Amino acid sequence: MHGLIRRRFWPKPSSSPFQPLNGYRTQSPIPILGPDLPDIWDSRNAPPLLFHRRLPSPATDVAGDSVAKVIDGKSIAEGLRSEIAEEVRKMRHSTGNVPGLAVIMVGKRRDSESYVRFKTMACREVGINSHLVQLPEDCVDDEVVRVVSKFNLDPSVHGILVQLPLPQHMMEEKILSAISLEKDVDGFHPMNMGNLALMGRDPLFIPCAAMACIELLLRSDVEIMGKRAVVIGRSKVVGLPTSLLLQDPSCEYGYRLTGDVCYEEALEVASAITPVPGGVGPVTIAMLLSNTLDSAKRAYGFN
Numbered sequence: 001m002h003g004l005i006r007r008r009f010w011p012k013p014s015s016s017p018f019q020p021l022n023g024y025r026t027q028s029p030i031p032i033l034g035p036d037l038p039d040i041w042d043s044r045n046a047p048p049l050l051f052h053r054r055l056p057s058p059a060t061d062v063a064g065d066s067v068a069k070v071i072d073g074k075s076i077a078e079g080l081r082s083e084i085a086e087e088v089r090k091m092r093h094s095t096g097n098v099p100g101l102a103v104i105m106v107g108k109r110r111d112s113e114s115y116v117r118f119k120t121m122a123c124r125e126v127g128i129n130s131h132l133v134q135l136p137e138d139c140v141d142d143e144v145v146r147v148v149s150k151f152n153l154d155p156s157v158h159g160i161l162v163q164l165p166l167p168q169h170m171m172e173e174k175i176l177s178a179i180s181l182e183k184d185v186d187g188f189h190p191m192n193m194g195n196l197a198l199m200g201r202d203p204l205f206i207p208c209a210a211m212a213c214i215e216l217l218l219r220s221d222v223e224i225m226g227k228r229a230v231v232i233g234r235s236k237v238v239g240l241p242t243s244l245l246l247q248d249p250s251c252e253y254g255y256r257l258t259g260d261v262c263y264e265e266a267l268e269v270a271s272a273i274t275p276v277p278g279g280v281g282p283v284t285i286a287m288l289l290s291n292t293l294d295s296a297k298r299a300y301g302f303n
């Protein structure tokens, strides 16, 4: 199942995607990007679909009835990891090689340390080799670029990621651009981001959290095609790529900046929701494994 996201998601719809908005407040036919939160609304005839960071689950209406379907990211991620582990096993069996992921972390942020720990644990679970390089907070751009360049040349490494955010004195753009396009499993390289933005050009990799949102919808049997979507948040990591993935290729599109969603009102109209923890996060990490596996398959010509 894994690795099918792009193929399943990109087909063009036969008609205009923008349907009348049955009573919902937002009338814009374009993605709305606001503050840095990875939220999505999806509405047509059903109540909108909502991903939210701080949501109790399941949401209830005034009568105490459950109104939102809780999408279980933890079990979806488990399923993805077992599919990936099986493919890694097949790759090892027929080529003698397994995928390799290099993770570079600068400084000692506790949140970044946790994410990196989850990533390396997930690699181990599915049989992907991971290499972790930790650099001091006060190192300079060129030291990070040097480490990136070393992994660019290492044929046993198929994916390279630099954990963000970097310390303030560093030039993120310069460092992310140094990652080989073919190993940019985070999809943050300007060329991969640019190809994602230019509909019809296939990026080699798509940012993992955005892919996770789509995978959660697909694996929960939520129809995407032709729906209206509102994405709140415009970060490079989640909001922007998610809004690009939800663009309908046949329509005119653009962005409008706006404020955050009214949380209490959104609760009342959400039809499905991801819990925290156990929502987008574990699937995001599964998508990183999936991208690394795809990269290794490309490198070994294995399918």
Ligand SMILES: Nc1nc2c(c(=O)[nH]1)N[C@@H](CN(C=O)c1ccc(C(=O)N[C@@H](CCC(=O)O)C(=O)O)cc1)CN2
Residues within 6 Å of the ligand: 038, 052, 053, 073, 115, 116, 161, 162, 163, 164, 165, 186, 208, 209, 237, 275, 276, 277, 278, 279, 280, 281, 282, 284
């Ligand atoms: N090189 C990267 N750096 C960073 C990334 C990234 O994808 N690549 N993303 C974040 C940190 N991060 C992973 O590294 C990450 C953070 C949060 C989530 C997430 O989806 N969280 C959920 C809550 C957790 C859950 O559902 O269990 C949420 O916010 O709704 C995913 C990935 C910055 N740095």
